[in-house]
Amino acid sequence: MDISTRTVFIAGGTSGIGLGLARRFAAAGSTVIVGGRRTDPVGDGIEVVGIDVTDPGSVIAARDAVLSAHPELDLVVTMAGVLLTEDLRDPAHFATAETTIEVNVLGTIRxxxxxxxxxxxxGSGTVMTVSSGIGFLPFPLMATYGASKAAVHAYSEALRVQLADSGVDVVELVPPAVATTPENKQLNPHALDLEDFLDxxxxxxxxxxTPDEVLVQGVQMHRWAxxxxxxxxxxxxRSVILQRLRAQ
Structure with missing residues (x-):
């Protein structure tokens, strides 16, 4: 993939990995638009549009705004997602499960x-979905998150086959744990540094x-376990870690 000439829209690109990816594409010379619930400027010549992936009307409005300004759009990244923990022993977790599926799975599809x-x-372009190492090697504390990312992987595989003759490629980005803030690094010292991940x-x-699955070294053990x-x-x-967390 030529990363210097693309016109990129990243849904969920106003913070974290999405914003880091946006800045890398912009630095390489691509035109970049990010979407999120927040519409504060992010700098680096990156445009911002409002989008709530749980709201079908918001998704359509964002699409129309992006395509009106950038009819040459050729790369769409579905970065929007939530990572929430659950206690499956408590039926009240169901609300968390609903939110996770609504954002991570249905939001991606929207x-x-x-x-x-x-x-x-x-007749050309790329869709980049974002799953997770936890979609391949679940962490019990994040049950529905893992299920949602496994769903994104399966959906990406099917989408790639269905678009095979259209000229549109499907690429799946599979991040491991990535420290997007110093606080995240303190919580998980094993998390990959954001800039190293983006490199x-x-x-x-x-x-x-470009590989169908973008797998950095830090996620290989998850993907191929x-x-x-x-x-x-x-x-x-990971189950031992869960028991330790419950004992705290």
């Missing part, structure tokens, strides 16, 4: 559906051909 006709009509991501995106026979041991380790 954004894809809004922009797919445009990309198909132009790897941009190198992988620049590859020819079942293949490598480490899945049961790694899930057991």
């Amino acid at each position: 954004v894809i559906d809004a922009f797919t006709p445009h990309l198909i009509e132009r 790897e991501v941009m190198d992988l995106l620049s590859a020819d051909p 079942e293949r490598d026979g480490t899945y049961a041991d790694l899930v057991a380790q």
Whole structure:
């Protein structure tokens, strides 16, 4: 992928990994628009539009605004997501599960559906979805989050097949734990530094051909745990962590 000539819309790109990715594309020379519930300026020549991926009307309004200003749009990134913990022993967790599915799964599909006709009509472009290492190697404290990201992976695979003859590529970004703030690094010392993560991501995106799954080194053990026979041991380790957290 030529990262210097794209016109990119990143839904959920006003903070965290999404904003970091936006800045990298902008620095490379691409035109970048980010969408989020907040519409404060983010600098670096990046445009901002309002979008709430749980609101179908908001998604359509954002699409119309982006395409009106940038009919050459050729890369859509579905970055919007929430990461919420749950205690599955308490039925009250269901509200958290609903929110997680609404944002992470249905929000992803809404954004894809809004922009797919445009990309198909132009006969080229890329949809980039965002799953997670937890979608392949679940962490019990984040049950529905893991399920939602597994769903995004499966949906991405199906979308890639269905768009195979359209000229539209589907790329899945699979982040590990990434420290987007110093506070996040304190909570999880093993989290990958954001800039280090973005270095790897941009190198992988620049590859020819761009891989279907963008897998930095830090997520390889998650992605291939079942293949490598480490899945049961790694899930057991994560279960011990959950028990420690409950004991605190």
